Amino acid sequence: MLIEVEDKVVSLEILEKKFVCDLGACKGICCIEGDSGAPLEPHEIDLIEEDLEQIESYMRPEGIEAIREQGVFYMDWDNEPVTTLVNNKECAFVFFDEKGITKCAIEQAHREGKSKLLKPISCHLYPIREKRYPKFKALQYDKWDICRPACACGEELEVPVYRFLKEPIIRAYGLSFYEELEKIDRELKKRGLEKEESEGN
Numbered sequence: 500m501l502i503e504v505e506d507k508v509v510s511l512e513i514l515e516k517k518f519v520c521d522l523g524a525c526k527g528i529c530c531i532e533g534d535s536g537a538p539l540e541p542h543e544i545d546l547i548e549e550d551l552e553q554i555e556s557y558m559r560p561e562g563i564e565a566i567r568e569q570g571v572f573y574m575d576w577d578n579e580p581v582t583t584l585v586n587n588k589e590c591a592f593v594f595f596d597e598k599g600i601t602k603c604a605i606e607q608a609h610r611e612g613k614s615k616l617l618k619p620i621s622c623h624l625y626p627i628r629e630k631r632y633p634k635f636k637a638l639q640y641d642k643w644d645i646c647r648p649a650c651a652c653g654e655e656l657e658v659p660v661y662r663f664l665k666e667p668i669i670r671a672y673g674l675s676f677y678e679e680l681e682k683i684d685r686e687l688k689k690r691g692l693e694k695e696e697s698e699g700n
Contacts, residue, residue: 501637502683504676504679504680504683505672505675505676505679506635506636507635507636507637507638507672507676508635508636508637508638509637509638509680510637510638510639510640512639512640512660513627513638513639513640513659513660513661513680514659514660514661514680514683514684514687515659516640516650516653516659516660517650517653517654517656517657517658517659517660518626518646518649518650518652518653518658518659518660518663519649519652519653519656519658519663520649520652520663521648521649521651521652522600523598523600524648524652525645525646525648525649526598526599526600526601527600527601527602528601528645529625529643529645529646530589530590530593530601530603530622531588531589531590531593531601532645534575534576535575535576535581535584536572536573536575536581536582536583536584536590536591537581537582537590537619537621537622538575538579538580538581538619538621539572539580539581539582539619539621540619540620541580543616543619543620544571544572544580546614546615546616547571547605547614547616548571549615550608550613550614550615550616551566551571553608553613553614554592554604554605554608554613554614555604556608556613557594557602557604557607557608558591558592558594558604559585559593559594559595561585561586561591562585562590562591562592562593562594562604563591565583565584565585565591566583566591569583570583571583571591582619589601590603592604592605594607603618603622605617605618605619606618617670620667620670620671623664623666623667623670623671624664624667624668624671625641626640626641626642626643626646626649626660627639627640627641627660627664627667627668628640628641629671640660659684661677661680661684665677668680
């Protein structure tokens with residue numbers, strides 16, 4: 500089911516599905532698996548290239564080599580810019596911490612005041628995926644087997660996708676959009692309770 504929120508069409512799964520990343524279980528494998536790199540906005544490419552020297556200080560040698568040979572992005576099958584990969588596998592900006600968990604060199608540089616870009620918004624918004632059409636944007640919940648630990652953690656904590664992604668949703672679409680999602684969620688839950696009560700009488 501889809502709902503309209505401002506100028507966007509939103510999958511109801513974003514309100515209904517539960518999701519909280521469990522890095523201890525998945526090790527951030529979404530930065531390694533997949534068919535292509537992370538989607539990039541044109542201004543994100545500019546920011547990465549502008550701060551590349553600082554970002555490279557957190558990258559692995561193979562990631563740096565891939566970037567220097569291919570650039571920070573390539574065009575995928577849909578002719579959209581995505582982050583460069585190492586050996587057609589992990590994102591070139593990936594590095595690993597002492598526990599083997601993948602981390603983002605762009606984000607690390609930002610957190611230490613060395614890059615203006617927090618991270619690509621497509622990464623920050625995951626598991627929400629945005630698809631653009633001439634007159635509107637569609638936001639969908641992306642189902643991926645490797646995220647089963649996140650779904651289980653979300654169910655346990657009772658945190659829906661949109662609440663887990665509050666910060667990136669506001670970053671991408673603004674506070675009013677997020678508050679509208681909250682309002683719709685409350686209304687849907689109220690209707691559900693009223694329906695249960697009516698069926699119980």
